[in-house]
Amino acid sequence: MKLLTANFLTCASKKCSSSPDAFPLNISDAKIAIQECEMNPEFIKNVMLRVEWPALVKTTQQLGNNTLPMEKPELTDESDELLFKSLHNVLLETEITEGKMTCGSCGHVYPIVEGIPNMLLSETEV
Amino acid sequence: MGIPTPNTDHLSEKQFWDVYEPAEDTFALLDALEEDAEELREKYKNALPIVVEIGSGSGCVSAFTKYGVLENVNSLYFSTDISMLACRASSITMAKNKTPSCSESFSDIINTRFIQALRLRKSVDILIFNPPYVPTETQEIPLEGTIAAAWAGGFDGMEVTSKLLDSLDDILSPTGVFYLVTVARNKPNEIIKQMECRGFKGSNVLVRRAGGETLSILKFYRLRY
Numbered sequence: 001m002k003l004l005t006a007n008f009l010t011c012a013s014k015k016c017s018s019s020p021d022a023f024p025l026n027i028s029d030a031k032i033a034i035q036e037c038e039m040n041p042e043f044i045k046n047v048m049l050r051v052e053w054p055a056l057v058k059t060t061q062q063l064g065n066n067t068l069p070m071e072k073p074e075l076t077d078e079s080d081e082l083l084f085k086s087l088h089n090v091l092l093e094t095e096i097t098e099g100k101m102t103c104g105s106c107g108h109v110y111p112i113v114e115g116i117p118n119m120l121l122s123e124t125e126v
Numbered sequence: 127m128g129i130p131t132p133n134t135d136h137l138s139e140k141q142f143w144d145v146y147e148p149a150e151d152t153f154a155l156l157d158a159l160e161e162d163a164e165e166l167r168e169k170y171k172n173a174l175p176i177v178v179e180i181g182s183g184s185g186c187v188s189a190f191t192k193y194g195v196l197e198n199v200n201s202l203y204f205s206t207d208i209s210m211l212a213c214r215a216s217s218i219t220m221a222k223n224k225t226p227s228c229s230e231s232f233s234d235i236i237n238t239r240f241i242q243a244l245r246l247r248k249s250v251d252i253l254i255f256n257p258p259y260v261p262t263e264t265q266e267i268p269l270e271g272t273i274a275a276a277w278a279g280g281f282d283g284m285e286v287t288s289k290l291l292d293s294l295d296d297i298l299s300p301t302g303v304f305y306l307v308t309v310a311r312n313k314p315n316e317i318i319k320q321m322e323c324r325g326f327k328g329s330n331v332l333v334r335r336a337g338g339e340t341l342s343i344l345k346f347y348r349l350r351y
Contacts (some may be wrong), residue, residue, distance in 0.1 A: 005234045012243035037290045046174035119243035
């Protein structure tokens with residue numbers, strides 16, 4: 001799964017849906033693969049409109065990458081190329097192939113196996 | 127030249143025998159999506175739409191939509207399936223059919239029910255669902271992702287579809303569109319009538335007889351936003 005996907009995942013339990021601790025899920029024991037691809041500044045600018053910035057920074061830091069600024073940057077065509085590059089790297093090139101995502105509210109652990117997050121709860125857990 | 131049908135050769139491997147293979151219902155859905163390809167490309171070319179296929183199974187529809195229907199359109203594409211095996215099959219299908227021009231765009235596969243655990247409230251621009259629509263006993267609907275999850279639909283074949291229809295208002299973006307596969311026994315005209323009461327305009331965009339059943343592809347928008 002892509003690092004960006006973590007910005008769209010939360011605990012599947014209804015009880016956690018309103019808890020601020022359920023998002024983002026805390027990533028641990030992660031194996032990372034970098035899939036290099038060509039940078040598309042338009043895509044990055046558009047995707048920034050969809051991203052929850054503090055959660056993205058947190059996830060990125062949990063993966064040992066401290067390159068993102070704490071404040072959400074305003075992107076323009078004149079923005080620092082290094083910023084574009086690190087966003088591109090974080091948002092599109094970083095794949096989490098194995099790992100765990102833990103809900104900070106209920107403690108449920110969601111495994112990532114062969115790059116696919118398993119977000120299933122049993123019927124009773126939902 | 128039509129959009130090519132994605133390569134799903136790996137489904138013949140023994141490990142994927144329990145994944146639903148592309149069949150008449152799949153192809154009817156592909157044809158309905160292809161019919162709308164130009165309209166969707168035009169609508170979303172600069173908008174980075176969020177696209178979700180629920181129950182992606184083999185991944186055939188997701189690969190077709192991501193790399194064919196939405197060719198040259200940047201999108202955030204999520205495919206989900208209750209079966210981990212289907213997720214793996216989808217993952218391989220996506221990788222196999224990736225076109226070089228789409229290297230920058232984004233897709234991922236999530237093992238979940240419907241879109242549980244995904245934070246996409248009222249933000250899905252294109253939603254696609256080929257549900258388990260075969261009428262069965264309710265208890266035949268598996269709680270886990272076995273092959274029966276691909277077809278067992280409970281009463282009228284509508285028990286799984288109804289759950290999704292109940293949450294459509296929470297999922298679809300204001301201008302979103304939803305494509306749904308049904309068969310005659312699901313009473314597609316009834317579905318359209320019921321959804322109209324819930325604020326959705328539905329139409330039956332493709333009807334096809336296949337084997338013993340009549341397939342209908344339904345398409346829904348919000349009536350007002």
